[in-house]
Amino acid sequence: MTATADAQSRPELVSLDEAARDRVSELVTVRGGRCAACGGTEFEVGQALYLGFLFLDEDDDAYLVALTCREASCPQPRTAIRLHHKEFLAR
Amino acid sequence: MTLDYPAWLRVDHWLNVLFLTLLLRSGIEILSTHPKLYRHEDSAPGTQWAKFTGKVMPKDKLYDTLDEEEDYHPIIALPGHAQLGIGRHWHFAAVIGWILVGSSYYILLFATGQWHRYWPYSWSIFPDAWNDIVTYLSFNLPPLLPGEPLDAIQKLTYAGVIFGLAPFQILTGAAQSPAIEARFPRYVRLFGGRQSARSLHFLGLAAFLVFIAIHLSMVVFWGWGRLTALMIFGSIRNTHWATALSLLIIMAVVTVHVAATVWSQRSPASVRRVLGAVISVPRKGLLRRLDSRQDYPRRALSAEHRVNGKPPTAENYKVMAVHNFVDWRLRVGGLVEQPVILDLAGLRALAEPQTQRVLHNCVQGWTSIGEWTGLPLGTLVDLVRPLPQARYICFMSMQDNSTDEPSAHGGGQFYEVLDLKLAHKPQMLLAYAMNGEPLPIKHGAPLRLRAETQVGFKMAKWINQIEFVDDYAQIGKGRGGWREDNVYYGMDGEI
Numbered sequence: 001m002t003a004t005a006d007a008q009s010r011p012e013l014v015s016l017d018e019a020a021r022d023r024v025s026e027l028v029t030v031r032g033g034r035c036a037a038c039g040g041t042e043f044e045v046g047q048a049l050y051l052g053f054l055f056l057d058e059d060d061d062a063y064l065v066a067l068t069c070r071e072a073s074c075p076q077p078r079t080a081i082r083l084h085h086k087e088f089l090a091r
Numbered sequence: 092m093t094l095d096y097p098a099w100l101r102v103d104h105w106l107n108v109l110f111l112t113l114l115l116r117s118g119i120e121i122l123s124t125h126p127k128l129y130r131h132e133d134s135a136p137g138t139q140w141a142k143f144t145g146k147v148m149p150k151d152k153l154y155d156t157l158d159e160e161e162d163y164h165p166i167i168a169l170p171g172h173a174q175l176g177i178g179r180h181w182h183f184a185a186v187i188g189w190i191l192v193g194s195s196y197y198i199l200l201f202a203t204g205q206w207h208r209y210w211p212y213s214w215s216i217f218p219d220a221w222n223d224i225v226t227y228l229s230f231n232l233p234p235l236l237p238g239e240p241l242d243a244i245q246k247l248t249y250a251g252v253i254f255g256l257a258p259f260q261i262l263t264g265a266a267q268s269p270a271i272e273a274r275f276p277r278y279v280r281l282f283g284g285r286q287s288a289r290s291l292h293f294l295g296l297a298a299f300l301v302f303i304a305i306h307l308s309m310v311v312f313w314g315w316g317r318l319t320a321l322m323i324f325g326s327i328r329n330t331h332w333a334t335a336l337s338l339l340i341i342m343a344v345v346t347v348h349v350a351a352t353v354w355s356q357r358s359p360a361s362v363r364r365v366l367g368a369v370i371s372v373p374r375k376g377l378l379r380r381l382d383s384r385q386d387y388p389r390r391a392l393s394a395e396h397r398v399n400g401k402p403p404t405a406e407n408y409k410v411m412a413v414h415n416f417v418d419w420r421l422r423v424g425g426l427v428e429q430p431v432i433l434d435l436a437g438l439r440a441l442a443e444p445q446t447q448r449v450l451h452n453c454v455q456g457w458t459s460i461g462e463w464t465g466l467p468l469g470t471l472v473d474l475v476r477p478l479p480q481a482r483y484i485c486f487m488s489m490q491d492n493s494t495d496e497p498s499a500h501g502g503g504q505f506y507e508v509l510d511l512k513l514a515h516k517p518q519m520l521l522a523y524a525m526n527g528e529p530l531p532i533k534h535g536a537p538l539r540l541r542a543e544t545q546v547g548f549k550m551a552k553w554i555n556q557i558e559f560v561d562d563y564a565q566i567g568k569g570r571g572g573w574r575e576d577n578v579y580y581g582m583d584g585e586i
Contacts, residue, residue, distance in 0.1 A: 010415055010529040010536065049413040054153050054532055056497070057404045066413040078414045 012054065013047040016065070016088075021045040023088040024065050028081055035069040037076035043067040048089075051082075061085040094208040094240050096325045103196045104322055109344050110192060111299065113185035116169035116348065118296050120178030123163040125156055125455035128293055129286040132450060133393035134457035140290070153533055155399045156455050157498035169348070170355030173500075175454065176579030177355045180366040183586060186264065187369060193257060208240060209250035219243035232312065240321075245309070252302055256295060263292040269452035270544040270585035273383035273518075276450075285450060285458045363570070363579040370581060378585035383518040383543035387448040392526060393459040396451070398533050400505070401496050403489040403553055415529075416537040423471065425558035426481035431474065435523065435537055442470045447518045447543070454546040454580065461534075463541045465522035469515035471557070477511060481559040484509045485566060486540055486551035492573065501577030507551040508563045508571040508582070509542065518543040521554070545584030548574045 046066030165171030316330030535552025
């Protein structure tokens with residue numbers, strides 16, 4: 001495996017454009033999203049994982065979107081929000 | 092030379108009936124677990140040349156080959172009802188008996204000169220055999236060859252079965268052992284590859300079924316009492332007694348089959364223990380020492396590598412996955428001098444990555460070719476330094492079959508135990524990449540085991556903990572792995 005491959009994101013992850021990331025941020029706010037570890041409300045939106053195909057307990061159009069708590073002292077900053085395709089990817 | 096029916100030939104004949112029928116039924120059980128036959132090593136869905144299932148697999152949801160498993164009735168399969176582990180035990184135990192009987196038959200055949208009964212001394216036997224076929228088709232009996240117990244077509248057929256079909260079945264069966272395939276890939280290519288070997292093995296099974304049907308028809312046509320007298324008393328006498336005794340022998344064989352089926356259904360653990368003790372002799376004596384020497388060309392990689400087992404549904408696994416497993420940790424401990432906790436970057440940094448392009452042998456019979464990259468297992472073992480009493484390595488998975496695999500025969504956390512002696516063998520790998528990319532989730536991300544002389548179920552996926560232990564009796568149900576506990580596979584995966 002090359003250093004390039006090391007740095008690669010995993011094949012199942014989907015990169016989001018700015019519009020999609022904004023929609024995710026709005027939905028986090030609308031749903032009153034708070035960091036379970038520190039209570040923070042500011043998150044950086046990362047990549048998305050399509051759950052519908054891989055996981056038998058998920059809806060067909062379910063995605064998990066990576067969220068990272070912006071609170072520098074957060075002991076467990078990495079979390080996620082479960083969304084449907086139409087909520088953040090549909091144009 | 093008198094070509095008669097000596098006692099050893101008669102005994103071997105009836106023992107052959109027993110072992111061959113056990114092989115046929117247990118072989119059908121093994122087929123039922125993946126009832127599709129392929130020409131190519133990738134076993135790609137839809138490319139089978141034959142299938143014995145009506146199941147249709149979904150396109151929008153990940154399915155695995157456990158979902159494709161069929162449930163055949165015990166009348167045709169031993170033990171039936173999708174019990175692959177027990178079916179394998181019967182098949183491998185029966186083949187040991189069959190080889191021993193066959194070996195004694197060969198030795199005595201040549202030592203006593205009885206091999207002349209099968210040797211075609213003249214090319215004229217072929218037109219004679221054709222004439223015999225025509226005679227049979229006109230519902231008449233052809234003449235026997237002068238001074239011989241068989242007619243021409245019988246002689247050729249028996250010679251073909253004894254010196255052709257039977258060894259062919261053993262050779263194509265051996266070609267399906269992952270240990271043999273890993274050590275002697277060229278041998279497997281003699282048959283056109285692993286899937287061709289499996290297909291040919293199936294055709295051999297079908298040929299035996301056809302042979303048995305014709306053989307029994309011949310016995311009826313020529314006179315059941317006369318021919319069974321030859322095979323029981325060695326000469327044509329007491330034909331009524333011969334008929335009765337032959338039916339008694341057949342009933343005894345059927346009784347063995349019924350007893351084997353009932354025993355398997357009621358107490359699979361004891362079947363596994365008893366037959367496993369028999370099978371482990373050649374498995375450990377002959378196959379354990381083989382090292383993997385595979386290096387398939389890049390062009391041979393399967394476009395879509397099949398999978399078995401479904402990813403963990405636990406929420407923390409999914410959250411780790413969407414963050415590229417930054418929070419994943421591998422805990423290595425137990426009977427070691429230096430327990431460690433590693434993240435993915437730390438694991439990668441332990442040694443230069445090792446890459447291998449190999450054939451994956453699923454216990455169900457399918458194969459695929461993949462390129463795996465990771466840390467040699469031996470490097471991790473050297474790092475943690477097992478204590479002298481450590482004998483096994485237990486790989487624990489994040490997969491919980493209670494929730495993650497509805498097609499599995501049982502629940503609970505998946506784990507597999509490997510003999511510590513295997514750790515430093517070639518191509519033993521903790522893989523974190525596949526085909527040049529991070530290990531996909533469906534293939535065990537972020538870490539899985541590759542043990543290329545073993546069947547696929549030993550290669551635990553979604554690993555997050557490795558324990559060195561002196562015994563596995565206290566882990567799970569104490570049989571050496573989740574599939575050993577629940578599906579009664581043998582603990583050693585060389586066949």
